Amino acid sequence: MTKVLRLILGDQLNLTHFWFEKTDESVTYLMMEMRQETDYVIHHVQKVVGFFLAMRTFSQTLQKNGHRVRYFSLDHPENLQNLKNQLEELIQKEGFTRFEYQLPDEYRLDQILKEVCESLPIPSSAVDTEHFLTSREFLKDFFKGKKTYLMETFYREMRRKYDILMDGKDPLTGQWNYDHDNRQALKDKKLLKKPLIHPKRVKEILEMIEKAGVKTIGKIDSEQFTWPVSREESLEILEYFCEQLLPNFGAYQDALTTWDPYLFHSRLSFSLNTKMLSPLEVVQTVEKYWFAHQDQISIAQVEGFIRQIIGWREYMRGIYWAKMPEFGDLNFFGHDRKLQNWFWTGNTKMNCLKESIGQSLDLAYAHHIQRLMVTGNFALLAGIHPDEVDQWYLGIYIDAIEWVEITNTRGMSQFADGGIVGTKPYVSSANYIKKQGNYCDHCAYDSTKKTGHGSCPFNSLYWHFYARNREKLEKNPRIGMMYRTWDKMGNQQEVLDQAEFYLRNLDSL
Numbered sequence: 001m002t003k004v005l006r007l008i009l010g011d012q013l014n015l016t017h018f019w020f021e022k023t024d025e026s027v028t029y030l031m032m033e034m035r036q037e038t039d040y041v042i043h044h045v046q047k048v049v050g051f052f053l054a055m056r057t058f059s060q061t062l063q064k065n066g067h068r069v070r071y072f073s074l075d076h077p078e079n080l081q082n083l084k085n086q087l088e089e090l091i092q093k094e095g096f097t098r099f100e101y102q103l104p105d106e107y108r109l110d111q112i113l114k115e116v117c118e119s120l121p122i123p124s125s126a127v128d129t130e131h132f133l134t135s136r137e138f139l140k141d142f143f144k145g146k147k148t149y150l151m152e153t154f155y156r157e158m159r160r161k162y163d164i165l166m167d168g169k170d171p172l173t174g175q176w177n178y179d180h181d182n183r184q185a186l187k188d189k190k191l192l193k194k195p196l197i198h199p200k201r202v203k204e205i206l207e208m209i210e211k212a213g214v215k216t217i218g219k220i221d222s223e224q225f226t227w228p229v230s231r232e233e234s235l236e237i238l239e240y241f242c243e244q245l246l247p248n249f250g251a252y253q254d255a256l257t258t259w260d261p262y263l264f265h266s267r268l269s270f271s272l273n274t275k276m277l278s279p280l281e282v283v284q285t286v287e288k289y290w291f292a293h294q295d296q297i298s299i300a301q302v303e304g305f306i307r308q309i310i311g312w313r314e315y316m317r318g319i320y321w322a323k324m325p326e327f328g329d330l331n332f333f334g335h336d337r338k339l340q341n342w343f344w345t346g347n348t349k350m351n352c353l354k355e356s357i358g359q360s361l362d363l364a365y366a367h368h369i370q371r372l373m374v375t376g377n378f379a380l381l382a383g384i385h386p387d388e389v390d391q392w393y394l395g396i397y398i399d400a401i402e403w404v405e406i407t408n409t410r411g412m413s414q415f416a417d418g419g420i421v422g423t424k425p426y427v428s429s430a431n432y433i434k435k436q437g438n439y440c441d442h443c444a445y446d447s448t449k450k451t452g453h454g455s456c457p458f459n460s461l462y463w464h465f466y467a468r469n470r471e472k473l474e475k476n477p478r479i480g481m482m483y484r485t486w487d488k489m490g491n492q493q494e495v496l497d498q499a500e501f502y503l504r505n506l507d508s509l
């Protein structure tokens with residue numbers, strides 16, 4: 001008799017996958033909460049709770065729909081806490097005749113599964129997750145023979161391929177990209193909307209995690225967990241985004257403010273990365289909503305959002321599969337400092353970092369510009385080892401899964417890839433942070449000062465970064481101008497001395 005075991009990983013919660021179209025008595029679905037996954041990095045406690053809750057909800061839905069599911073909670077007495085051992089034992093003891101899995105998104109799990117399958121006594125096969133718009137190899141093949149990859153070229157191809165915001169072969173409204181319109185600081189508090197949350201009690205699951213001794217970071221309110229854990233909740237958040245947040249999404253996408261942690265961001269990354277929602281349904285829903293409300297929402301808002309998903313998100317995945325595993329060791333600048341202790345507490349006098357880190361610890365969330373231009377910017381200017389930076393980002397955010405974390409962190413943010421993901425390092429002095437919002441208004445440091453007591457560390461570290469990396473960066477056509485400004489600066493030595501002082505005292509900034 002045929003007996004099939006099908007594995008569902010914690011980030012494969014795609015109810016629309018063909019596997020679940022009809023029930024089949026011969027198929028058992030396997031889901032596991034494992035120490036292997038809770039311990040490969042120190043995760044935010046909300047991330048562990050979020051994944052387990054979403055997995056449990058998914059398993060219940062499958063069972064309700066008539067599917068057979070074997071679910072191992074973390075405290076299940078037969079849980080071996082390791083994918084390889086659990087699979088081998090189940091297959092051997094229960095007489096499965098075939099093993100099937102969906103292609104994992106992480107290189108680590110891909111290797112484990114390949115290894116397991118080679119040693120199994122039964123046939124095995126992998127199917128696509130049916131989530132992404134492109135195959136793992138698409139981006140590599142698309143840019144074959146080219147020296148550099150360009151996100152914008154890839155993004156336009158996705159727009160054409162899926163006919164999104166298109167008028168035949170041309171972009172609808174005549175322009176591909178409205179990034180220039182989308183860089184405003186938020187001046188009016190009244191525009192802000194409360195996020196749509198689905199509060200849940202998570203006391204029992206939290207106790208189970210604590211009792212098992214899983215090490216976590218960050219805070220959680222066990223009476224009110226706020227992340228979506230089902231497809232229904234995720235769809236409601238998408239709908240709320242269209243109605244309430246989309247009209248201002250693009251305009252304030254890069255804003256930095258103490259007023260609100262989410263601004264007009266969608267909070268959809270967890271739903272997308274666990275595959276409760278598909279990227280295509282998200283962009284098509286947003287596009288459709290915009291078609292019906294063009295009088296209220298400008299194209300810049302919509303294009304900005306769609307680019308993040310079919311552009312950046314899909315592009316990062318392509319880079320990951322084109323460049324792993326080497327990508328994980330890249331360190332273009334040879335940075336080697338350790339991450340400061342205050343990254344784990346938020347206890348720093350630099351207000352932009354205190355706010356961004358504090359919020360990350362409280363909510364397991366920071367929006368893109370906080371990640372890129374505050375925490376990431378500082379880590380790059382301070383010369384922190386990319387391994388250290390990666391570990392932090394991979395642990396702290398609810399949406400952090402390696403394929404999208406490492407490409408953003410090591411690539412886009414730390415430029416440790418020497419320019420595969422981006423064309424130049426994202427660094428800035430206090431000028432940018434001040435321009436984008438109100439962090440500097442409440443800071444112990446003076447954003448206008450480069451040197452002297454109380455001068456903002458970003459200012460001197462910024463020039464120190466350029467000065468120490470001159471050989472590596474000067475020839476970059478997008479950067480050359482910075483060196484002309486630097487060469488004209490009168491007090492170079494003073495600026496470098498100030499930066500050196502801060503670099504010697506990073507722990508107490």
Ligand SMILES: Cc1cc2nc3c(=O)[nH]c(=O)nc-3n(C[C@H](O)[C@H](O)[C@H](O)COP(=O)(O)OP(=O)(O)OC[C@H]3O[C@@H](n4cnc5c(N)ncnc54)[C@H](O)[C@@H]3O)c2cc1C
Pocket residue numbers: 264265266267268269270272273305308309312313314316366367368369371372376393394397399400401404405406408409412413
């Ligand atoms: C250093 C650094 C680390 C990051 N780590 C992660 C990560 O681990 N997981 C993750 O999903 N995103 C990561 N991002 C990208 C981005 O910051 C988050 O996707 C976004 O903040 C999630 O919040 P949101 O859903 O409200 O996004 P919105 O601002 O509403 O954007 C909509 C969606 O677009 C997608 N998106 C936007 N920017 C990116 C991007 N650069 N790369 C990939 N997808 C993008 C996300 O799916 C997001 O949900 C990182 C960015 C940086 C700079």
Ligand code: SF4
Pocket residue numbers: 349350351352353429430433434439440441443444445446447456457458
């Ligand atoms: S003054 Fe400097 S450290 Fe303070 S908030 Fe502004 S940029 Fe950040």
